[in-house]
Amino acid sequence: MTGGGAPWWRDAVVYQIYVRSFASSGTRGGAAEGVGDLPGITARLPHLAALGVDAVWLTPFYRSPQHDHGYDVADYLDVDPLFGTLDDADALLETAHGLGLKVIVDLVPNHTSSEHPAFRAALACGPGSPAREFYLFRDGRGPDGAEPPNNWRSVFGGIAWTRVPDGQWYLHLFDDSQPDLDWRNPGVGDRFEGVLRFWLDRGVDGFRVDVAHGLLKEASLRDQEDANLPAPGGEPGSMVERTAVDEPMWDQPEVHDVYRRWHEVLAEYDGDRMLVAEAWTRAPESMARYVRPDEMQQAFNFAWLLAPWSARAFADVVTGTFAALDPVGASPTWVLSNHDVVRHVTRYGGGAVGLARGRAAVAAMLALPGSAYLYQGEELGLAQADVPPEARQDPAWRRGHLHGDNVGRDGCRVPVPWSGRAPTYGFAPEGTDAWLPQPDDWAHLTAEAQTGDDASTLELYRRLLAARRALPPATSVAVEVDGDVLTLRRPGAVVVLNAGADAVALPAGEVLVATGPLDADALPPDTAVWLADA
Incomplete structure (x- = not known):
């Protein structure tokens, strides 16, 4: 920590930017004009400064074949031409810092792209080579090794192993284009220390660590037991879903x-550089282990995001979060939406009701001590956009893992509407199509x-x-x-948040902010209000 005050991240409001979908400058050329890029973000940073956030978090912009929209990294030390150049990254950092905004970048350490030079070398060098030891290659089971090494399943559907021509199999807990690294090999850790220093030297203020709970697997790579047990929470097929209580691939002590x-x-x-973990753990107590004093500064707290619309559920999340974090001296984080889940307006019922509840929920969330993460x-x-099947690009959808009403994550990743009366609503230059189609009825929602x-x-x-800053x-x-x-x-x-069906008495006090119209001395349903502390 620098200076005499608390570090900036302890109570920061962080705005997540999904790089493909925030703003397109139209300078990348051709079809790429319908994809968001770094110059587009830089041009829109004044919007975020005026909004009143403290920091931005950028999803991956590194060189990548884009099979999982940047979470399949081929070069951690360069910007993909789709999004710009290293000079563009430097300009974004300089502009953000000039506006008083910190910049957090995504780091993807669990896996690389199958097109990363290290994985290509592993394939070329063959079984038993030092190059292959950077990844989790194993011989198969059964006659001629024709069966996968274990029974693990990919988060994106299907088995978590792919066989290569020489007969071995490699592990991929996500898409087959995302081979998992072997973090028991010290060389992997050495390379990622170099990645950290490269971006820290350029001025980034922190890292959001993707799949932070997944880097280390049980060394034996044993079968998962009871793999068909239902998860205790989460939507089937979503990033939140967990397949069994027994999880030798997640949350290992060595991580x-x-x-x-x-x-x-x-x-x-x-x-005050910082790390924030994306760690889908099963309990607040296990999440708290990631933010012990000598580890990360923060971990995403997904409990509020998973809670139903309920005063009791929200209260239990708040009290449970503080109870878990107080023993390790960490500050909490709060989040309602991100690029992997259904937007909270839709989760809360959609339409006018879902919007009212979403406004009330964020009002309660922003009053809580700790950091708040907002999603673009x-x-x-x-609300969640309805992306037609022919336009969907989520790899979980492409792998056939999703079914029924669960159509993947594309609906929360539709590009932001900035201005105008029709798509692309100022997201991209006139005459271009956004990489995901925007609804035709978003004109009234533009900034x-x-x-x-x-x-x-x-x-x-x-x-x-503004009210939060004044507290x-x-x-x-x-x-x-x-x-x-x-x-x-x-x-x-x-x-005060009214999650019920009837109006309730409004407590006495000066109203600082209300999320909807108030009825004289009554607080309507699906409404929250900030009152001055007497």
């Missing part, structure tokens, strides 16, 4: 040694249309973020539940 090493690397740099477009009230409209979701977010620091919150009413008390504000 924490990796983050202790990374913690030491970041400590060499000034500016939620400040516009975007341009909502700016200056006090009833709009965009202006609500601006008011909430005195807090490390705890008092939580009360009375039927369907949730009350949060912290220094500077009392927040």
